Amino acid sequence: xxxxxxxxxxxxxxxxxxxxxxxxxxxxxxxxxxxxxxxxxxxxxxxxxxxxxxxxxxxxxxxxxxxxxxxxxxxxxxxxxxxxxxxxxxxxxxxxxxxxxxxxxxxxxxxxxxxxxxxxxxxxxxxxxxxxxxxxxxxxxxxxxxxxxxxxxxxxxxxxxxxxxxxxxxxxxxxxxxxxxxxxxxxxxxxxxxxxxxxxxxxxxxxxxxxxxxxxxxxxxxxxxxxxxxxxxxxxxxxxxxxxxxxxxxxxxxxxxxxxxxxxxxxxxxxxxxxxxxxxxxxxxxxxxxxxxxxxxxxxxxxxxxxxx
Numbered sequence: 001x002x003x004x005x006x007x008x009x010x011x012x013x014x015x016x017x018x019x020x021x022x023x024x025x026x027x028x029x030x031x032x033x034x035x036x037x038x039x040x041x042x043x044x045x046x047x048x049x050x051x052x053x054x055x056x057x058x059x060x061x062x063x064x065x066x067x068x069x070x071x072x073x074x075x076x077x078x079x080x081x082x083x084x085x086x087x088x089x090x091x092x093x094x095x096x097x098x099x100x101x102x103x104x105x106x107x108x109x110x111x112x113x114x115x116x117x118x119x120x121x122x123x124x125x126x127x128x129x130x131x132x133x134x135x136x137x138x139x140x141x142x143x144x145x146x147x148x149x150x151x152x153x154x155x156x157x158x159x160x161x162x163x164x165x166x167x168x169x170x171x172x173x174x175x176x177x178x179x180x181x182x183x184x185x186x187x188x189x190x191x192x193x194x195x196x197x198x199x200x201x202x203x204x205x206x207x208x209x210x211x212x213x214x215x216x217x218x219x220x221x222x223x224x225x226x227x228x229x230x231x232x233x234x235x236x237x238x239x240x241x242x243x244x245x246x247x248x249x250x251x252x253x254x255x256x257x258x259x260x261x262x263x264x265x266x267x268x269x270x271x272x273x274x275x276x277x278x279x280x281x282x283x284x285x286x287x288x289x290x291x292x293x294x295x296x297x298x299x300x301x302x303x304x305x306x307x308x309x
């Protein structure tokens with residue numbers, strides 16, 4: 001019971017730690033005049049994936065690899081099918097052309113690359129190098145294309161603090177991420193044992209959904225304010241980061257065994273990414289319509305019902 005209690009406390013500490021880390025990093029970057037695109041893309045954009053990173057990295061070190069893999073795959077599937085689907089059902093989402101042309105295709109490629117490298121049943125250190133190199137290429141490509149871009153409607157959403165406080169926030173954030181990630185992984189293992197379910201299932205459902213709740217809240221509010229492109233772009237970028245950076249880093253430190261049963265789940269993630277891209281060219285161009293959003297949510301509900309049955 002204590003372990004399960006720490007599981008929920010760990011989740012809270014993990015999310016707060018990620019927030020502290022991002023807030024501190026943004027303040028630090030502002031102080032040293034780091035370009036805005038770097039702050040927005042690398043620090044803030046990637047910040048939403050810190051919980052998934054912590055859980056995957058820690059679970060791999062503790063030899064609970066299925067939890068980490070399940071979390072990444074479950075989170076990405078939830079992001080596309082449920083978050084984007086639910087938002088589009090409420091308010092049709094119009095995307096920027098560059099996100100459709102560039103990032104959606106990179107998202108599809110990231111999933112295909114992961115599947116191809118895992119065909120031998122694992123992601124080893126060489127696979128990790130390949131994934132990280134691919135991520136760096138995408139990052140350079142995005143930064144280069146956006147270096148002269150400035151959104152006049154963009155609002156500062158972070159409170160800037162002094163450098164000493166920023167450094168303390170970064171350190172506290174890292175500590176929270178490590179401690180929270182450890183408690184979440186331990187709690188997930190305990191839940192799996194106590195309720196007789198697999199660690200993969202815990203990762204695909206509880207952790208995959210739980211780590212994506214911040215993105216869900218942001219996306220719904222953004223869609224309501226008719227700023228859907230911001231939330232959608234963050235989710236697509238987060239998905240690319242999840243597969244290439246999170247799994248790549250974890251595999252580089254320690255090989256990740258990739259169970260065959262997870263290929264069904266990652267295939268659904270790939271199918272969802274491809275279907276999202278196709279929907280950008282049906283009816284109103286570059287828009288996820290209300291019916292398409294309903295279809296996405298229905299597919300996700302059917303998927304969850306199938307894997308827990």
